[in-house]
Amino acid sequence: MTHQSVRPSDDEIENIVANYSNMLFKLCFSVLCNNADAEDAVSETFIKYITKSPHFKDEEHKKAWLIRVSTNICYDICRSRKRSDFINIDDLNNYCSTEQEHNILEEVMQLPSKYKTVIHLFYIEGYKSDEISKILSITPAAVRKRLQYGRKMLKMEYEKGCYDEKRRIYQGNG
């Protein structure tokens, strides 16, 4: 068995940054709440990509890998922040044109990181619970719980689709 680590070419790097930097930035900003930390996290994600030079089955596999790595980097940054550190969310002002938008994003930013991540992957990236479970290496039950708590804290309404998912789960469990 031979595993030869082959570094990506400049074209491959340009391609991956062009295709995924925006998606990763949104996710990292959501968790870290400011531009500077989000930029650092995205940058570090791509550094890990060129360092590990992983082999991907397909684009979905690549995207999932990038999400998992960037999420772990964001969690490390959060852990390194002291409890007393004030989280500056002034950067939100750059992105919000209405007070409503600002308020909803501010609410999301205040969620614990692990809930924000799942909420983001479910609503913004459109992943299903079992897909989120595989990406984040947590159980499907943990995903559903975090979604439930996140929605509760945001007072986000269940929509019919979400309720049906919950109902199917209960029916499945008898």
Place this chain on the structure above:
Amino acid sequence: MMKKEEYIKAMDNIEISTEVKQRILNNTIKTNKSKERFNMRLRKKIALVAVAATMVLGVTVFAATGIVSSWNASSSSNYEYKTLPTAKQSIKDIGYEPCLIEEFDNGYIFKDGSIINNTLNDDSNTAVEKFKSVSFRYQKNDDKVIFSQDKYDYEMELAGDIIYSDNGIDIYYMSFTNKLVPGDYKLTEEDKKAEASGDLIFSYGTDEISISEVKGVSWNNDNVQYGLTQIDGNLSADDLVEMAKEVIAESK
């Protein structure tokens, strides 16, 4: 508007700026190039040092002030250790107690060992750190494994592919072909292509041309970098991982 829709609409506004994207791209490309240069130099050092019977695998090391550009290692041509040293002797020789294993579960037994003098240099060839390490050889029938242990201060990052992970320790696997050639050997076009792609590493100074397959696993634990390496050996990557796991268990 439902809250979910509000949230999605608000998140649509968050976008990476062109300037930030370009900055990230430039930094990634630059880092990729410097890692490639360093690994090529490091593999050359690995191959040369292998001729002197000690080896370190796939390390990319970052100094606090920049990137460590070269790693020079030297050892005596005679193996200082004919038997496994004691902890006390090791501390006297290299300043710390390495992992001391007499025999691995798969039957590889301690044969001999060397003390290695290491220097990490920056781009201007200034030494940024000097340290001693040990390299032990284990043998079963005619097959040998080199077990190296290096303790140094700079942040360590290992190259190769992660082949096993447990309890926060990642074990990396790397392999390459080492072509040993005389000092005045002229590279063919095929040689140059193979060297540029990283498929072939050249070592100069032997009397005859020969090819060796080098493979090994490496990992970091408690500020020590460990490596188990074979030159034209019989062990598989999985076999080396099992030996690594034994070392990790012994080091606890």
